[in-house]
Amino acid sequence: MEDTGPGQGGAERLHCVVRFSEKNEPGYDYGQSDLQNLNNGTMRLQIEKLNVFVNGYHILKDVDLVVYKGEIHSILGANGTGKSSLAYTIMGLESYEVRSGRILFEGEDITRLPVWERARRGITLAWQEPARFEGLTVRQYLLLSRRASKKGPPPEEALLRVGLEPSRYLDRALDESLSGGERKRIELASVLAMMPKLVILDEPDSGIDALSINFITDSIRLFAKLGASVLLITHHEEVAAMADRSSTMCGGTVLKTGSPDEVARFYRLHCRECEHVNEPEEEVARNV
Amino acid sequence: MSEAVSNLLKGIDYSKEFELLVEAYEKSGGTPEVLKSDKYASLAIHGNHVLGKNEVRGLRVETVETENGVRVKVQVEPGVRIQNPVHLCFGLVPEEGLQEIISDFDIGEEAEVKFIAHCSFPNALRIKHVMDSTIRLRRGAKMTYSETHFHGDEGGIEVLPTTRATLEEGAVFENEFKLVKGAVGRLKIDFKAKVGEKAVCEIYAKVYGKGDDDIVVSESLHLLGARSKGLAKSRIAVTDRARSEVIGEIVGDAAYSRGHVDCVEVIRGREAQVSAVPRLLVRDDTAKLTHEAAIGSVDKKQVETLMARGLTEDEAVDVIVSGMLR
């Protein structure tokens, strides 16, 4: 058998969690003290020891995460570290099989709820690569999104908030004819239209031109201002910095949570050099 | 009118025949005003009765009533651009009967015209509707033909539209067939086109099958002229015990000809069935044909996207399917 380095030989894989003793270092402030003020520390999302499999692959490992009411929580992590998988699992997508652990939303265990029931409780997701629809107009999509809660702004305003001129976009089809950036901004507009309690944004800033990034960050601030919690997945440290707290993921787990500064430093120092990013271990995930 | 059809029409007040047809026309989505207006060329046929006909400058419509239907000849003069769409209204109001429309379209060089046809059989229990069209687009002609059907809810109908189109150099033909409301019955579309140099032929079929509906869409584009283009796009949804089969064929016989078959068939429920048979044949090394077919369940990511906005799975699928068939 080929030598795959440390961690080889046991059923348990030795990953960053072990290697970087900094994780959960005693006395480390998770950033929670700053949150004592944030809505009295009311937890909106609690993820406990979550293990998730996709197609038999162990994708998320012992993930723990808390997001407070009104908190913007950013997630940093190299490609393939499980950020989108975490987003999809919180949303409840079918392929993401939770084998152990649980997800609590406002104290209720939602681990087994179907997607739409989670949505109706106030969770939604803006996709990293949003789906395209034939024959569905932008207006219809925004109206459908607004239907569940009726709290969000009407389609025109939602579009303006992401910097798109309503008269040019409302009647267009949500199909392949939209550019990547346009489609992503419409995705964010649809989340605005829904105005849920927990917004999961999977790289809302990727593919957005530099001049328009303000529309994205302003929208994120608006969510928080209105009391929503935002789980913000991003590769941009500048965007991550707008969060109240930050976490970094590696090898399918949350390695570290803290202030955005702290986490960004940790990420720069360790994760960029991490061998799991550069040489992902084959046998790592296979654990059916 | 054949005795059989006359008998079937018994009990219908003939002075009202036009009103009844118009009522049916409205059910299939037509706007009655256009059949009565001078601005629009139009033709209204009930069974084998020509009930209304209006020509405009540059467009001639000749009709001959036959035993079971009508022979129609439509001519557009060369170089004429018909401003408003030409409205065709065919159908049969009774529950039973046969309607056979044999038509011949001749679109002159550089002429341009758009047809909007509605075929209505709102009470169909035992109806057969045959459409035999021969279409010729002369050099540089442009024609759009969009046909919407309505067959009521019982599905007691057999519809057999056959089209043979010839596109001369630089001609552009867009053909759409749509049957998404009510029952389909038994539908067998047979479309064949010969596409000349730099001509473009695009055909679209959108059908929603329910109950015991049986749908066959057979399309064939023969790209005969250099740089000709063809697109065969079908969007079919079936539920209950309905079945559909799409046979999309393109033959690339000429230099730099381009063709694409694009077929999506969605199935809902355990008893329905869909199949797709794309057939591409190339006989010129500069020609290029492609096809994509997605058959089966609705795209999962689309469904999950809408569910993440609070729609149940069924609601999400409804939205996606009706968008696809729009």
Ligand SMILES: Nc1ncnc2c1ncn2[C@@H]1O[C@H](COP(=O)(O)OP(=O)(O)OP(=O)(O)O)[C@@H](O)[C@H]1O
């Ligand atoms: N269906 C699947 N089958 C096998 N592996 C999968 C599947 N889906 C995801 N993975 C793997 O799970 C890991 C996490 O993927 P995920 O998409 O969550 O990463 P990410 O952190 O969002 O990355 P990126 O920054 O590129 O968006 C990756 O290694 C990916 O290859």
Ligand SMILES: [Mg+2]
């Ligand atoms: Mg991702």
